[in-house]
Amino acid sequence: MFGAVVVGLGVAGSVRIRDMLAPLPGSAAEKLTIKGFISRRSMGPQQGVEQVSVSDALNRDDISVAFVCTENEAHEETVRQFLEAGKHVCVEYPMTLNYKAAVELWDLAEKNGVILQEEHIELFTADYKWLKEKVEGQRLQEGALHFTGGSLKPRFGFLAFSGIARLTWLVELFGWLSVNKATIEEDPNNNYSKMTAHLLTKDNRSLTWIEERGPGLPRAKNINFKFDSFTLTELPPPASRGAVGLFMQDLVLFGAKLAGQVSLEELQREKRRVLHCLSLAQKIQDLCLQ
Ligand code: NAD
16 A cells, blocks of 8 residues: 655645545555645644644655645645655646756656656546547648636746646647747736747647636637548537546556556656656747747
8 A cells, every 4th residue: 555645735635635535446546545634734634634744744654655736836846855755746737837847856756766647637538538539540730729717826837837738638639749939918917818839740730729817717628620621629518527537537547657557668658748748838938938
């Protein structure tokens, strides 16, 4: 068994505790057992789980795993602390808010022989699976993905990083990308921001990625993907929720890695994809802020 702590008790952290208390029966998620949570506030037990201090979590032998569920700005420092202490880490996306730090963290994990996972629940969604099936074997002519949502919460970072889930979709659907141009429009007084990134596929097809956030904007993904023989402009109507939640599926994958059930080849493929997406996010941010 792998004893785990959850760092950061917001939406994601609470779900992590819930899922570890009731793991999917017969799955690798059962390899994890929750030992405590870490919060900056002093709190009583949450879902029956006790608060522990950072130093306890780093030093206790019965704790070998940390789930980092804080706001994005705190990820890098927290992940580094736990990796340095020789603990396995599952960090909510995005792993860090800069590419260089992500490379360093991955090197550290490998040096210490521990698993580092960046959560990617968007790859478990029905929408993504539907798109993946439609796109398989098709040749893209050009495409666009426009995400809208409410104003970004403080400490969640630049749009190219906070929106890494959308970028990951594009990379998993259309392969390795490069950044051609990127711009940002901001109205801080109204908590509004819009990033437009012009990306290119390996065979020079144009993909536009827009992240637009502001008060009252609906949480939605608008797509327009043109292929040789058809165009996709809409995602399917919301499917009924699958029997297994998205965070639980992510937990099962992490448990399988801890149990040595995921091949080195698959681990390396995932690492390359995560770092590729973070390097694109970095280039987009650099171009926007130039
Ligand atoms: P949230 O604001 O609800 O929770 C963040 C929590 O972390 C807060 O309770 C905050 O007090 C705590 N925190 C911050 N720094 C800390 C520290 N140093 N030590 C201990 N606690 C600390 O945010 P959230 O929606 O749960 O998102 C958290 C992370 O999960 C983000 O990286 C986000 O991108 C990711 N994520 C969230 C969802 C979701 O559905 N909410 C989905 C995918 C990924």
